[in-house]
Amino acid sequence: MMEHEKLISIEQFCNHYQADVAFVHLLGMHDLIEVINIEQAPYIHEEEVDRLERLLRLHDDLEINVEGLNAVAQLLSQVNDLQQELNNLRNKLRIYESEND
Numbered sequence: 001m002m003e004h005e006k007l008i009s010i011e012q013f014c015n016h017y018q019a020d021v022a023f024v025h026l027l028g029m030h031d032l033i034e035v036i037n038i039e040q041a042p043y044i045h046e047e048e049v050d051r052l053e054r055l056l057r058l059h060d061d062l063e064i065n066v067e068g069l070n071a072v073a074q075l076l077s078q079v080n081d082l083q084q085e086l087n088n089l090r091n092k093l094r095i096y097e098s099e100n101d
Contacts, residue, residue: 006045008044009041010024023059024044032055
């Protein structure tokens with residue numbers, strides 16, 4: 001189980017970022033962020049803050065709805081996976097090239 005000191009209440013997060021609590025709950029319902037309920041109070045893990053900030057900016061600045069945010073999140077995940085695969089292949093190529101020098 002995650003440590004409580006690494007959790008941030010959704011209410012506290014929304015007050016700080018002037019975000020709509022209902023929208024953050026909606027993101028959780030669509031599995032775009034992980035909401036943790038402790039004693040009937042919703043929290044997010046501190047590792048989710050960057051992701052939540054990014055989603056809020058996309059929503060507020062570009063007026064992207066939750067379905068669009070879901071699509072964007074999936075595409076960003078695929079890009080990240082492809083970047084990791086590219087880096088792995090580059091590393092293998094370097095090893096292969098250094099063995100053949």
